[in-house]
Amino acid sequence: MxxxxICIDGPSGSGKGTLCQMLALxxxxxxxxxxALYRLVxxxxxxxxxxxxxxQAVAALAADLDVAFLPGQAGEPSRVMLEGVDVSGELRTETTGLLASKVAVLPAVRQALLQRQRDFVQAPGLVADGRDMGTVVFPDSPLKVFLTASAxxxxxxRYKQLKxxxxxxxxATLLKEIQDRDRRDSEREHSPLKPADDAVLIDSSSLGVEQVFERVLTEVSARFSAS
Known part of the structure; x- marks a missing residue:
């Protein structure tokens, strides 16, 4: 079999990354x-x-991308390994973001990464963090969560994190950037940001990390109790 x-989708800043790391651990x-995949490509x-x-050359690179995501221990960020090297710090720089924008517009790269994402499925299971995990990449997932929060x-x-x-x-600038990004993500032609029809919707605006985690663990227990 x-x-x-487990798919965790939602907009930037909703807490997906933290939740996924906690679940994986x-x-x-x-x-x-x-x-992170487009940045890594x-x-x-x-x-x-x-x-x-x-x-085609960039797509071939994407198809065989040697990458691993290693969840950190409690309170520690996850690590990202590219070709055996920890690139966690470099991954989030502005320079890497510009590189990502160059490859993200290539249709062949998007198609190659679709299959590369599916190749991450290994026993005993996978926790997938993204925007179209439940709608496009893993539509047959038994548990899809759409995690959101007010802009x-x-x-x-994000303001507190940066400060x-x-x-x-x-x-105010951060708020406008988030609102603009939400609009672009929800209105784009390919894989728009939206919950899957069977997703569990969670608004984390007034919830702490542990509250969200416990809520999702309840859903996990309901679906995977047999395992």
Missing amino acids: TPPV KLGWHLLDSG GMAADKHQVDFTDE EERARR DKGDSVNL
Whole structure:
């Protein structure tokens, strides 16, 4: 039988990453951060000096991407390994974001990554973090969660995160960026951000991380009690 997949979809800042890491650790399952894949393809193409205008070459790189997502222990961020090297810090830089934007517009790369994401399914199971995990990548998943929060709350969380790092940020600017991104994600032609028809909807605006985690664990127990 195919190992089970738990899909956690939702907008940026809703708490998906933290929730997925907690679930993967609790269950002992594998982890997929789908949002990081385009950044990783961009990094790999840059490292191997692949021409970004050569769509098929970049797609071939994406199809065989050597990547692993390792959940950290409680309170620690997950680690991302590219070709055996920890690239967790480099992954979130502005430079890597620009590389990601170059490869994300290539249809052949999007198709290659669709299959690459499905290849992450291994025993005993997979926790998949993204925006279209339940609607496009794993539509047969027995548990799909759509985790959201108000744009205002997500902006506040991001503001605190950046301030704690010592960055100079403006809350109103962050809010507008989040609202604009939400609009783009929900209105895009391919894989728009939306909950699957059978997804469990959770609004985390007024919930703590542990409350969300316990709610999802209840859903996990209901569906996987036999295992």
